[in-house]
Amino acid sequence: MHYRLEASDLEQLLDALKADGYALLGPQRQDNAILYDTLESVADLPQGWTDQQEAGQYKLKRREDAAYFGYVVGPRSWKRVFLPPRKRLWSATQQDGVWSISEEPLPTQKVALIGVRACEIHAIAIQDRVLREGPYPDPYYTTMRAQSLIIAVNCTQAAPTCFCTSMDTGPNATFGFDLSLTELLEPAHCFVVEVGSPKGQALVETLGLPAANDPDQARAQAGVDQARKQIKRTLQRDDVKALLYRNLEHARWDEVASRCLSCANCTMVCPTCFCTEMEDITDLTGDHAERWQRWDSCFHGQFTHVHGGPVRQSTRSRYRQWLTHKLASWEDQFGTTGCVGCGRCIAWCPAGIDLTAEVKAFRESEHTQENNKR
Amino acid sequence: MTQKPKLAVWKFASCDGCQLSLLDCEDELLAVAGAVDIAYFPEATRRMVDGPYDVSLVEGSITTPHDAERIVAIRKNSKKLITIGACATAGGIQALRNFRDVKEWTSLVYAHPEYIDTLAHSSPIAEHVKVDFELRGCPINKMQLVEVLAAFLNQRKPLVPNHSVCVECKLNEQVCVMVTQQTPCLGPVTQAGCGALCPRYLRGCFGCFGPKENPNTASMATQWRTSGASESQIFRAFRGINGYAEAFRLESERSEQRLQPTEQEAK
Known part of the structure; x- marks a missing residue:
């Protein structure tokens, strides 16, 4: 069952969520990008703006229409909500020789995520397997996930960096949402709404949304099809794991390492990368200590530091670790791929390194070898 | 006491x-x-x-x-x-x-x-x-x-990470000036520590904290060239406050070699 929400009534949806006690997070235009941040009202949305993305490039541009969700994805992903960049885990204070440890209280604020893309829902599901469903659930992550509500927005346009169709993660959301919206600009600006949970159903009833008619539903489908058609980047997935495992000593790793800055931007913007570092600090007196968790990256030397130095010293070994984990050993470890095809690592790499091109290079070199044999 | x-x-x-x-x-x-x-x-x-x-x-x-x-x-x-x-x-x-x-x-x-x-x-x-x-x-x-x-x-190890300035930008949730504005920025090869001060004000990093661990200055210079930076801009970027730090020194020397023929041409 699909419903119809007039664009002019979008505020009512936000108001209903607020009334239900949710803090709203959603897209807005900040510092030359569209970022997810605290949302007060519809006026904060990046209406009439879009993003243009290429390898190592991201630019905002005015749209000719009044679309609220007429962009693709920006540098922030939703992982910041569940796995914040920095988080204090506990602090300890010494008084008269006795230490008292206080654990950081868990958050109680419910959050509604507005404008979650299909690939991002898959990314959340991937992180769920690691941080929520694994043998050591992260308490903060688990708490935030339990009190989050997801309003998905189906993609009706794609960026040149997108390859969700290769990863089977988009362009439309098929699970993991409370409500999903498909924005229609013509003949009237409205949203076709799909319900994905009892909470979503309750929202639709609160708002008293009418059913969407067939033409609206067809237009929504056409929008999603349009996005699908726009996607030109591909990553052949079926044998990528075996392909990478067969080529662990390939010269291509040296070639990509000559371009890779090992700056870690790809892992920071990746919606599935979950590695964190523990940082312990004290004050000058030594009477107060804190433990913090912060995002870490397999591109850091410190990441594999053991007695005597880092295990992965070269950029070659770090890039290889990242790519083989993302596309191959992630599957061995968690039963899914670690990539959702959002293209963030391509757009936000200052050197414009494109993992789909790297995978193709391995595949083509094997073809060349095969042909040479014949 | x-x-x-x-x-x-x-x-x-x-x-x-x-x-x-x-x-x-x-x-x-x-x-x-x-x-x-x-x-x-x-x-x-x-x-x-x-x-x-x-x-x-x-x-x-x-x-x-x-x-x-x-x-x-x-x-x-x-x-x-x-x-x-x-x-x-x-x-x-x-x-x-x-x-x-x-x-x-x-x-x-x-x-x-x-x-x-x-x-x-x-x-x-x-x-x-x-x-x-x-x-x-x-x-x-x-x-x-x-x-x-x-x-x-307190006889412990100082918490002074040797990763890139980019990590500070991302931890602070600042938007990359290089990717969005093609601003020449040394962040990807520079050690963190300043809190990504310049990018916070939409400026490129000047490399004040010197080369990060494992810096790829050659790729950085190539990237600057691709974004339209002049060779003398690249040369001066690496030969600055930390110009004698090995990685920056080597890159400025490479850049200087590229610069010399063009200087001669100009003459």
Whole structure:
């Protein structure tokens, strides 16, 4: 069952969520990008703006229409909500020789995520397997996930960096949402709404949304099809794991390492990368200590530091670790791929390194070898 | 009551900015003064207590024969020696002399060059004595200084990550100026520590904290070229405050070689 929400009534949806006690997070235009941040009202949305993305490039541009969700994805992903960049885990204070440890209280604020893309829902599901469903659930992550509500927005346009169709993660959301919206600009600006949970159903009833008619539903489908058609980047997935495992000593790793800055931007913007570092600090007196968790990256030397130095010293070994984990050993470890095809690592790499091109290079070199044999 | 550790602050060829970071600690300054006995710090107090010192902070580079002798004496008189700032860890901006003929320069600059007793190179402290920790920055970050002092006082490892400035941008959730604006930025090859100050104001990183661990300066230079930066811009970016730090030095030398033919063409 699909419903119809007039664009002019979008505020009512936000108001209903607020009334239900949710803090709203959603897209807005900040510092030359569209970022997810605290949302007060519809006026904060990046209406009439879009993003243009290429390898190592991201630019905002005015749209000719009044679309609220007429962009693709920006540098922030939703992982910041569940796995914040920095988080204090506990602090300890010494008084008269006795230490008292206080654990950081868990958050109680419910959050509604507005404008979650299909690939991002898959990314959340991937992180769920690691941080929520694994043998050591992260308490903060688990708490935030339990009190989050997801309003998905189906993609009706794609960026040149997108390859969700290769990863089977988009362009439309098929699970993991409370409500999903498909924005229609013509003949009237409205949203076709799909319900994905009892909470979503309750929202639709609160708002008293009418059913969407067939033409609206067809237009929504056409929008999603349009996005699908726009996607030109591909990553052949079926044998990528075996392909990478067969080529662990390939010269291509040296070639990509000559371009890779090992700056870690790809892992920071990746919606599935979950590695964190523990940082312990004290004050000058030594009477107060804190433990913090912060995002870490397999591109850091410190990441594999053991007695005597880092295990992965070269950029070659770090890039290889990242790519083989993302596309191959992630599957061995968690039963899914670690990539959702959002293209963030391509757009936000200052050197414009494109993992789909790297995978193709391995595949083509094997073809060349095969042909040479014949 | 046990005696407080004795802290000394020494100056070599430098602008004093890093020492000032200690005075600039404001809120933390009283805590610092409470945790250590500031035994020698001429910039702050005329009270001077003789060594040995538990911790010596050394600012500045070695540029004269007298400096070279003095740092050896300071090392002997210090249990722990920590260098602070780009001058002390990489030779500083005055290390630009290392790429030219100092005698020629002194003859151009001074009326009586014979009075000038200087070394051919401006060198980091670690080229002369064993250094226990090098704190980067031009100037250093005062919170990192407090962290390093706290670590040494509590006999733990200082929490001073050697990853890129990019990581600070991302942890602060700042948007990349290079990707969005094609702004030439040294962030991907520069060590974190400033809190990504320049990108926060939509400027590119100047590399004040020197090369990060495992820096790929060649790819960085290529990227700048692709974004339209001139070769002399690239040359100057790498030959700056940290121009004598190895990775930046090598890249500026490569860039200089590219620059020379074009300069000749211009002539």
